[in-house]
Amino acid sequence: MLEALLIFVLQIIYVPVLTLRTILLVKNQTKSAASAGLIEGIIYIISLGIVFKDLSNWMNIAAYVIGFSVGLLLGGFIEKKLALGYITYNVSLLERNDELVNSLRNAGFGVTVFVGEGMNSPRIRLDVVARRSREKEFIQIVQELAPKSFLVSFEIRSFKGGYMTKGMKKKG
Structure with a gap:
């Protein structure tokens, strides 16, 4: 259960970072995008590592998927508030x-x-x-x-x- 919660939290951090990295890259801010990509990569490896450790654990898989979805909502909200460019x-x-x-x-x-x-x-x-x-x-x-x-x-x-x-x- 604790692993599922960790995966969920990591996803709601990961996806907004992914969203911002993509926006920075499109806006030609490659150094900032690379920094965001570093954070994104670390979170990605940790969360997927936990999921792949036991593919029969449906709670971890559900936490990953639901966290990804919630992260998209959060990433969109943050992007609108920042309104970069x-x-x-x-x-x-x-x-x-x-x-x-x-x-x-x-x-x-x-x-x-x-x-x-x-x-x-x-x-x-x-x-x-x-x-x-x-x-x-x-x-x-x-x-x-x-x-x-x-x-x-x-x-x-x-x-x-x-x-x-x-x-x-x-x-x-």
């Missing part, structure tokens, strides 16, 4: 909305305005860059000032230059 939003509007543009800029978001050609009429597109941790704030401003806008988001792996670069990195 940056995001870019394309905001499509039917007409120019200077109030929205000014509100976003005053809130500290980087905004570039483009005029495009839609199927039936011209369109305005805003490219907005922000920290992922400010995504809810951004969406709230857009919903308030342009509720019929069409939003598409992209995760940014890296960027260089631009008006907002220094300010965004410092505001962390």
Whole structure:
């Protein structure tokens, strides 16, 4: 019983570390990802070693599987709270909305305005860059000032230059 509890606890540590390691790797933070991978490897070997020691012990197997599942939930929760990195939003509007543009800029978001050609009429597109941790704030401003806008988001792996670069990195 004690082994099953240990396996469960190790899994709810292991899987969030695995989640964060994957995110760090995707965001090109390889040194941090390697450190997380070291912790992940140690936990993985210990917990699987206990499980493989006695494959007839269904409690250990169940603890591993349930702990993995709970770890996924915890890892997702932690990732959302940390909101590492940056995001870019394309905001499509039917007409120019200077109030929205000014509100976003005053809130500290980087905004570039483009005029495009839609199927039936011209369109305005805003490219907005922000920290992922400010995504809810951004969406709230857009919903308030342009509720019929069409939003598409992209995760940014890296960027260089631009008006907002220094300010965004410092505001962390």
